[in-house]
Amino acid sequence: MDFWTLANAVASGLLIGLVYGLSALGLSVIFGVIRIVNFAHGEIMVMGMFFALLMFRWLGLDPLLSVPLAAALMFGFGYVLQLVVVSRVSHLPEHMQFLLLAAIAIMIVSALLLVFGPDAQGVDVDYAWNSFAVGELIIDYPKMFAAIAAVIVASLLLAFFKYTSTGKAIRACADNRMGAQVVGLNVSRLYALTFGIGAACLGAAGAIILLLFEVHPYLAPGYTLLAFVIVIIGGLGSLFGALVGGILIGVSEAMAALLFQPSMKSAFSFGLLILVLLLRPQGLLGKAVR
């Protein structure tokens, strides 16, 4: 195999990996603060994809322009979900929370099936087949735009947590819930905000990824698993780790498709996950706990 084939695969994996990373950020934010594993992760992302699809069909809106809208819509969904449903199980053991979110996930997939049917549907933008070359490195426009959009959204999110007072308040909740309550923070509202922000990441990631892949309801569980793999590799709760994990998985998928066959790519990711759990169970960038 020559160098450029390899370089092309790595570049394409890296660009897609950034979008995966954005999606995994959504999972990491929610787990890091609320300590709940969002089993409806991929489902919320696929809702974002379908929303962008409708916007494209009805208004001819490019999926990238749907990103803020999808993020806003899913923010509302996540906010209400946390406030009305998930907050009621926060005192229950982990497996009940898992079951609740898994059941919500199944509800979302079933509802999407009823509305959109099981067939794969995609958008057709006029730059879909355009690309530019650097040497023999060929970069597709859709992949590059998707990666840029993902980086912008992720940077906005990281800046929000670092610089705004609400972001700091949320981080305070994550560090010490009781302490946050003592100093007068409205924890249940901040939790709802956090779930909303996590879901907004997914809405954005969904709209972005529609540029690259076709959408159908059964895509959702796969995205959920992918995000789990990414955040464990990167370190559960570490925001930067989610991005790094996303890139790693994107590249490893591309390598698997190149060296073996495309259908083996998730086996590669899971193999990587098992390796990380074996050697560094807290994840690459996670803090060692326990």
Added chain:
Amino acid sequence: MSPLGRYFHPLSPAGLWLGAAFLAVLLLLPVWGGSYVMTVATTVFYLALIGQSWNLMLGFAGLLSIGHALFVGIGAYTAAYLFAAVGLPPIVGVLPAIALAVLMGVLIGYLGFRFAIGGVYFALLTIAFAEFVRIIVDHVSWLGATEGFFLKVSSADRHGIDLVNLRGAPEMYYYLIMALALGALVLCRFLLRSRLGYYWQAIRDDAEAAEALGVNVLRYKMYAVIISSGMAGVAGVFYAFYQNSLFPEIVFNIERSIEATLGSIVGGVGTLFGPIFGTFILTPLGEIVTEAIDLLKHWGVIDPQIKLDGLKLLIWSFIVVLIVLFKPKGLWPWVCSRLRLTRPEAEG
């Protein structure tokens, strides 16, 4: 009190009579039930067996598995392959099937517990392994890959009783899976009240305290995984010879793993009768929803042309959400206290 009396002691007289009546109805089911009822009842007991196995890990020892389809699938593929390739009858093949399922359990358990990976991480590890194996089997041609693995079955096989080769009439499968599910119930009852069971419960409630008192946490967690995965492996062997076809996308699907948890959670995690009770509610409920939709279409309330692929699951998962929100301890403890099925001092 006689040993048998002690065994049934937790049940109140009302509970005993109701249980006996229920058992009698189930034993006589083939007499009055049609083939449809038999199929549903067989599924119920099959899921109850897996639920019992899953409940042993979470309810007794506090280990959340969301990859139970993996152990079932390994059992199924092992016995089916050995039967098809070298003619090993399943009554013998169940042993290597259990061995491989347990081996997988030990591998996951070792990886997980070595670093005291708890809770969510362990759960995600079980999913990861289940998915990993699913994709691998997808690509193994001698296991049929995505095309599926089939066991030869002739129409002559559908009569009589051949427990050695697991070939026979639907009634045989029904009584077999009923015996296995009830056997698992008795085993769990025995384990829960044994030294091992008390160690598990101590670990479940507070692993650090248990360790401080000298319980070898790693070892007893491993025992839970070993027994649970072995039970699931047995269920897999039954599945293989009942269905006669195995597809990785079906057998190892994450939905199977979620299905394995549902009955127990709805019935009540950590209770003995929860898994079996939960599946007795959920599986018929799913069938009723399907029937109701068909009936509404028949009456013209719903346009028969409309595809309702997701509707059944939508209603079904909505009911699960309601149970989690309003009866988080499961339905069995609630029903028990309502109908006074157990003595007040004993727990179900």
